[in-house]
Amino acid sequence: MPSARNTTLCYRKLINHLTPGSWEQLVFADSFQEYRMQVPVFDPKKEYPQFAQLIHAVPQAEKLHHRVSAAVIGYLRQLNGIIPDITDNLGLKMLTFDNFHFEIINSASNDKTKHQVAINFISTPLWWIDTVGDYLLLSKPSSPERTFLLKLQPFISIHTCQHGNHNNLG
Amino acid sequence: MERKFFLRQGLTALGAAFVMPLAHSCQKEDTTSPTTTTTTDGSSTTTTGTCTVAPTETEGPFPTHSPSSYVRSDIRDDREGYELSATITIGKVSNSCAALANVIVDIWHCDAAGNYSEYGGTQMQSTNYTSVHFLRGRQVTDANGQVKFTSIFPGWYQGRATHIHVHIFDAAGNSLNITQIAFPEGTGSALLAVSGYSKGMSGYTYNASDSIFKDDTTGVQLATVSGSTSSGFTLAIQLNVA
Numbered sequence: 573m574p575s576a577r578n579t580t581l582c583y584r585k586l587i588n589h590l591t592p593g594s595w596e597q598l599v600f601a602d603s604f605q606e607y608r609m610q611v612p613v614f615d616p617k618k619e620y621p622q623f624a625q626l627i628h629a630v631p632q633a634e635k636l637h638h639r640v641s642a643a644v645i646g647y648l649r650q651l652n653g654i655i656p657d658i659t660d661n662l663g664l665k666m667l668t669f670d671n672f673h674f675e676i677i678n679s680a681s682n683d684k685t686k687h688q689v690a691i692n693f694i695s696t697p698l699w700w701i702d703t704v705g706d707y708l709l710l711s712k713p714s715s716p717e718r719t720f721l722l723k724l725q726p727f728i729s730i731h732t733c734q735h736g737n738h739n740n741l742g
Numbered sequence: 743m744e745r746k747f748f749l750r751q752g753l754t755a756l757g758a759a760f761v762m763p764l765a766h767s768c769q770k771e772d773t774t775s776p777t778t779t780t781t782t783d784g785s786s787t788t789t790t791g792t793c794t795v796a797p798t799e800t801e802g803p804f805p806t807h808s809p810s811s812y813v814r815s816d817i818r819d820d821r822e823g824y825e826l827s828a829t830i831t832i833g834k835v836s837n838s839c840a841a842l843a844n845v846i847v848d849i850w851h852c853d854a855a856g857n858y859s860e861y862g863g864t865q866m867q868s869t870n871y872t873s874v875h876f877l878r879g880r881q882v883t884d885a886n887g888q889v890k891f892t893s894i895f896p897g898w899y900q901g902r903a904t905h906i907h908v909h910i911f912d913a914a915g916n917s918l919n920i921t922q923i924a925f926p927e928g929t930g931s932a933l934l935a936v937s938g939y940s941k942g943m944s945g946y947t948y949n950a951s952d953s954i955f956k957d958d959t960t961g962v963q964l965a966t967v968s969g970s971t972s973s974g975f976t977l978a979i980q981l982n983v984a
Contacts, residue, residue, distance in 0.1 A: 647805065
């Protein structure tokens with residue numbers, strides 16, 4: 573048995589106006605509204621309608637990522653610490669999170685369809701025990717004997733990884 | 743600030759251990775009929791030709807509308823300092839500065855050390871939910887045109903006088919005015935009583951030299967501040983919109 577590694581995974585969830593799901597559309601609508609409210613701080617004369625133009629002209633506008641994230645925190649709490657969408661090979665949502673990183677990818681105050689955001693969910697620590705094909709064999713430090721298989725797939729990455737001592741694999 | 747910084751090692755961490763087809767019995771899992779799975783992130787690139795199992799859990803929890811985390815009266819979170827109770831009245835210039843109800847008022851200011859809540863830099867980092875937006879708040883004016891916040895007396899940072907940012911919106915969230923609140927100075931002032939917390943006042947930028955407040959000769963942005971370090975401070979100001 574190879575030595576296990578202490579790992580966290582990142583799931584990058586993209587949301588735009590076409591993303592299905594009521595949770596996703598609440599995040600979309602409220603983050604867009606908050607974006608509209610926060611932009612005047614950085615662009616009082618409405619010179620830069622596109623987010624990309626704005627951060628190019630006003631580097632301080634990078635703070636919009638943080639400022640707009642306030643609109644989504646309530647929705648993140650509603651997930652009860654469970655990373656959405658990503659299931660193990662039994663179809664169970666096994667990944668949990670405490671930490672996240674919110675990003676505005678694109679937006680425009682006058683065009684909702686340009687608004688796109690990403691929520692990066694950082695998993696709580698996992699033991700990466702082995703690799704089976706394109707599946708990671710993982711377990712949680714709280715119950716190291718209970719393993720699960722997670723497929724490597726688009727928008728999933730390894731966020732942190734370090735070798736650790738895992739002496740209780742059963 | 744409760745932030746956790748993670749070193750990213752990215753995909754290099756996968757290394758040579760990545761492809762290890764050692765468990766033949768498990769390969770059966772890979773030979774089930776491929777079904778295309780699309781996640782709900784709205785991106786076509788997440789559709790894969792290989793199979794992953796669809797969720798098999800009970801549906802839920804069901805989402806409900808959740809207001810911005812700015813919406814609160816006590817904006818202190820984990821920040822420590824002398825308590826400051828702020829009452830801001832919004833008036834309408836075109837109506838003899840009469841109180842304006844149902845407008846949204848955002849405030850934000852720095853902590854005792856002079857730091858704002860924000861992400862540090864642009865590199866990828868993760869943030870815990872708690873106290874992500876300390877010392878930032880949002881309230882809607884009542885029938886008297888007032889909003890109230892509980893906060894701490896702000897600290898100061900290089901180049902600026904002590905201040906509180908204010909952003910006023912109409913009920914639909916359209917920006918009406920972005921301004922700042924200044925603090926009285928001089929003998930007996932709250933500013934000198936707090937004395938920059940542990941920082942002291944050496945190198946402080948007073949209102950007369952401040953880039954924002956120096957042209958406010960009539961004190962439109964100057965609040966009334968009273969109280970003491972033992973009992974806390976109260977701040978009151980009326981700000982008017984067009």
